[in-house]
Each structure stands twice: as structure tokens, then as C-alpha cells.
Amino acid sequence: xxxTKNVVLLDAINDIExxxxxxxxxLEVMEAINKxxxxxxxxxxxxxxxxxxxxxxxxxxxxxxxxxLKEPFLETLKQLNWVDEFPSQTKLDVIVKIRALKNxxxxxxxxxxxxxxxxxxxxxxxxxxxxGEEVFAVIDAEFESDTSDDDLIGKFxxxxxxxxxxxxxxxxxxxxxxxxxxxxGNISSSHRALNKMALLLLHGHIxxxxxxxxxxxxxxxxxxxxxxxxxxxxxxxxxxxxxIISGHLQIIVIEHDGTDEKAPFLTKGNDGLAExxxxxxxxxxxxx
Amino acid sequence: xxxTKNVVLLDAINDIExxxxxxxxxLEVMEAINKxxxxxxxxxxxxxxxxxxxxxxxxxxxxxxxxxLKEPFLETLKQLNWVDEFPSQTKLDVIVKIRALKNxxxxxxxxxxxxxxxxxxxxxxxxxxxxGEEVFAVIDAEFESDTSDDDLIGKFxxxxxxxxxxxxxxxxxxxxxxxxxxxxGNISSSHRALNKMALLLLHGHIxxxxxxxxxxxxxxxxxxxxxxxxxxxxxxxxxxxxxIISGHLQIIVIEHDGTDEKAPFLTKGNDGLAExxxxxxxxxxxxx
DNA sequence: TATGGATCCATA
DNA sequence: TATGGATCCATA
Numbered sequence: 001x002x003x004t005k006n007v008v009l010l011d012a013i014n015d016i017e018x019x020x021x022x023x024x025x026x027l028e029v030m031e032a033i034n035k036x037x038x039x040x041x042x043x044x045x046x047x048x049x050x051x052x053x054x055x056x057x058x059x060x061x062x063x064x065x066x067x068x069l070k071e072p073f074l075e076t077l078k079q080l081n082w083v084d085e086f087p088s089q090t091k092l093d094v095i096v097k098i099r100a101l102k103n104x105x106x107x108x109x110x111x112x113x114x115x116x117x118x119x120x121x122x123x124x125x126x127x128x129x130x131x132g133e134e135v136f137a138v139i140d141a142e143f144e145s146d147t148s149d150d151d152l153i154g155k156f157x158x159x160x161x162x163x164x165x166x167x168x169x170x171x172x173x174x175x176x177x178x179x180x181x182x183x184x185g186n187i188s189s190s191h192r193a194l195n196k197m198a199l200l201l202l203h204g205h206i207x208x209x210x211x212x213x214x215x216x217x218x219x220x221x222x223x224x225x226x227x228x229x230x231x232x233x234x235x236x237x238x239x240x241x242x243x244i245i246s247g248h249l250q251i252i253v254i255e256h257d258g259t260d261e262k263a264p265f266l267t268k269g270n271d272g273l274a275e276x277x278x279x280x281x282x283x284x285x286x287x288x
Numbered sequence: 289x290x291x292t293k294n295v296v297l298l299d300a301i302n303d304i305e306x307x308x309x310x311x312x313x314x315l316e317v318m319e320a321i322n323k324x325x326x327x328x329x330x331x332x333x334x335x336x337x338x339x340x341x342x343x344x345x346x347x348x349x350x351x352x353x354x355x356x357l358k359e360p361f362l363e364t365l366k367q368l369n370w371v372d373e374f375p376s377q378t379k380l381d382v383i384v385k386i387r388a389l390k391n392x393x394x395x396x397x398x399x400x401x402x403x404x405x406x407x408x409x410x411x412x413x414x415x416x417x418x419x420g421e422e423v424f425a426v427i428d429a430e431f432e433s434d435t436s437d438d439d440l441i442g443k444f445x446x447x448x449x450x451x452x453x454x455x456x457x458x459x460x461x462x463x464x465x466x467x468x469x470x471x472x473g474n475i476s477s478s479h480r481a482l483n484k485m486a487l488l489l490l491h492g493h494i495x496x497x498x499x500x501x502x503x504x505x506x507x508x509x510x511x512x513x514x515x516x517x518x519x520x521x522x523x524x525x526x527x528x529x530x531x532i533i534s535g536h537l538q539i540i541v542i543e544h545d546g547t548d549e550k551a552p553f554l555t556k557g558n559d560g561l562a563e564x565x566x567x568x569x570x571x572x573x574x575x576x
Numbered sequence: 577t578a579t580g581g582a583t584c585c586a587t588a
Numbered sequence: 589t590a591t592g593g594a595t596c597c598a599t600a
Contacts, residue, residue, distance in 0.1 A: 066582070085580095096518055166579075185580070186582070188473070193580090223584080235483055237487060238486055353594080373588085397590090453591045471593095477593065480592080511594060557593095557594060
């Protein structure tokens, strides 16, 4: 697979080590992109010429599925000790719901404690955790609750948090974390991916963020409306305006190496439903 | 329809007139939300209790379609002189492709001119437009071109621009523009909507932005994965960090008033992975 | 239940 | 061709 651009959106690199970390991470991502081949024994990544999406009877048909692209990319990086589905930092958690309990629960996704004070205006709750320490957390000024704030004081409660979801891949370089998002979801999903990395940079949780996204030319061979560089371009000014103190955010743009009659059609994902699978195969045969 | 929250993300209001504009626009949005009723002659907006989405055999079924919600909302505001599908400002345009031409074209979406200079590093092109003026524009440092930069000098060219897409609704209050985005697309689409309004605020093109979005409770009665307040909550810090000079960005959160056996099922379209129309009708009959 | 994703639709 | 949207999927 080719790399056509490498666009830096945020670049607040304050020391040599930081630059080295970003450079190393970038090289590893590039290596994983470079390794993507189709057909498997080819010298690059080719699509079958007939797999290009086109409009017939006002319907867009064709296009390759995207999962066969993403999976080998993740695989290569996991072998370089990147960890997939890495959770976004808990320190960004915001408590959105508080519920008084009779008995202690054990849900891993909830926080348990005894309420000491609630300050809606400053979005802050203080509570005693199970080891008896007084700790504080951020609350949504309008968190959900069945009970008045006063009645919650002194009660044992569960607290539901809201946090950004997982990152595709992460790796620690020393004590600094770099995140990678491979984006072949809908273009709007690329907005969320960049938002997530920009937010984590803003809060100092990660030191580097890399978005890998196809260009529009490559998009023509894939599922309609997947993320592409050109369509994100007009929004760069927004991400560039985020006032991070340190860190780096970049977009790496990829494109297939060309077309080749020997390249396979990449199946589209109807995983898990054998019935749909059959229909899909029939459709594929009709199209190609 | 109920309004459950009104969350301000950016509030850089510098004069009384500005406050009045934001307040007026907000009231008009609230009025349009308030007017949403189902059944049509009811005192509020109710869903049929059986229309709540649920999981059967590992498949999520049910849920109302979202178009029947959005359309009357837009209609009310158009009657209050809001304009729909309002184009995002051309001054944010970035030139992403330049092509030498033999003859002048007339496409409305392209810029035509004779190139005077190209400065990739500073992302700037100077050209002579058809009235002979020298003007400049922003280019992508890696804009597409068949020709070398030097060869483009003195040539008549077309320039393709990239710009954010339309806004759902806009209205001028004096010379200041307020934008509204109604978000019942996918949650990631809400990220784009907020990004768009934040960007336009950053560039001073709009003075106010309003996102209308359901809360999670209401989302349970609608298409899976539509935008909802709770899921956006963890990202507020990002939009709040955007360094705007003046303007206002808010989220208005809506919820249905309850359930009622007399409420209709709101029909769904065939987007995404929906089964085709005929099948859909059969499924609906099975469910309800 | 919750979150990221993959897929196709409507329309200018 | 281009952009916002609507819909259902996979999985922890």
C-alpha cells in the first residue's frame, strides 16, 4: 500500500526524546501500511479493476469490504507490541448517574463509594472509596439521580461514568503513550477518531496520535462513504486550534498501488449471519 | 417534545445585541421542539410502547424511524424565516486540485483564474480572476495537479475547493448568522456537526450554533446508534477548548413525553444495512 | 448495556 | 461527483 501524504495537525514537541518517540511510532505505522499486499504474493496492494464502485439504475454497487484491510494492519502492529482496543483514560471519566444502593456491587464499569459532598456548580463530587480514602471525581452538572443531592450525602452509591471509547491501538514508549486509529468507518467516524485523539492530547493522556485514512481515489474501491482525506481537509483548522501543551497529531493518507486482474474481490462484512452470507455471495456473483 | 437540558459549550458573548440574538434564536428552536407532537392531536410527543427497540435472537429490532421527527421541526423553523441547507462559508475554502485548461469553464463549484504564483509552504496561491484582479486563496500544501508548479504559472486553470458541507438551518439576525443542526444521524455524525459549527465560529463566519440531539432514553425508541447527549458528554472538553473570539455554541437535549398506545409507529427508510422495502414491511408486521 | 464500525440512501 | 444522513452489525 502506498502512503500519499503525511499531514501534521498538532506538533508540540518539547524535547528530543519526544521527537524520537513520534518518529519511531510513525515508522512502525508506515511499515504496517507497507506490508499490506493484495494479491497476497504481489509487490503492492491492488484492487480488481471490476471492483470499483459504480452507479447502476441509480444505485451504487460494487466496492470492496474494508475489514480485510484493517485486520492485517492491526496484526502487524500487534507483533510490534502495540495493544489493540486500548481503553481511553479513566481520568477523563465524568459521572453522569448516581444511584443509592442497599448493597455494594461489583460491576467493573461503575464506581462505588459513600458520598461526602456534591458540588454541581463546580462539577465535583467527594466520596469515600472502599479502602476508606476520601477521593474526588468530576460530575456532569446535571447528572441523573432518583434522589435529591442532600439525600445522597452519607449514602452508599454507584456512579455511572461516561468516557470516550477504546483506541484502535496504543503503545507505550517509556511512559508516553501513542495511539493509532485506522479509519475505514464512515467519514463522520473519522471526526470522532480525531476528536478522541485531540481530547486525549489536550488532557495529556497520550503523547502522539496517528490517524490512517484512505484518499478519495482509494475510497472509490471501497464501501461508500468511508473516511477519506479530502473530505476531512476543510476541518483541519479546527483540530489545529486545540491548545495542547505537548504532543503530536498526524494523519497518514494511504492509497492502493493500482488495479490488477489477479486481485481478489474483498468480501463485505456480514459476519456472523450465515443466512445473509449466502445472499451476499449471490449478489457478488451477479455483480462481477 | 420535552427539552431536558441546555448545555453551553462556548460562550463568548461580547455585547448586549449578541446575547439577544442568541436568546431569540434559542427560543425559536425551543418553540419548534415544543411543537412536535405525536399523535398529531396529542398534548406532547409520545412513542408507541411497543416501538421500543429490543434484542431478539441477538438482533436488535424495532425502533422508530427518525425522518418523521426532523421534517416538522425544519418546517416550523422555515416558517420563522430560517433557511435550510445553508452553505458553509466559502471563505473557508481550501484549494485541493488545480488543473490547466484550454478553455474557460463555467462550473459553479470551481474557481477559474490565471496563476501568478504558488507558495506551497505558506499554502497560498495568487491568481488573476476574470475581471483581471489579482486575488489570493488558500491551497492545500499537497494539492493535486497533473503539472509541476512552475508549469502552472501563467496558465489558465480551474481550482477545485474543499469546504464543509451545508448547515441544516441558518438565519441572519442583523449581520450575524446563527446555525442549527438537528442530529438524528449516527452519533459520529453529531461529532461532525459540532466540529462544523465550532470551525465556523472559530473563523467568525457564524455567531451562534445550536445542536439539537435526543438523550439516551429517547434513543431507545429510535434507530440504533443515533446521536445522543450522554455519548457526546465525554468530548465536551474538546469543543470547550476551541479558542473562539466571539460567539456561542450550545446543545439542546430533547426527550419524548412518554408512551401512548395511540401513538403511531414512525416508518423507517432503507438506508445503511436495512433490508429492502418489501422485506421491511414483512418484518414490521411480524414485530408489531 | 455501551461503543466503534460497516454499509447503503437521498439529493443537489 | 460530493456531502449529510439513516440504518443495522460486532463485540466486550
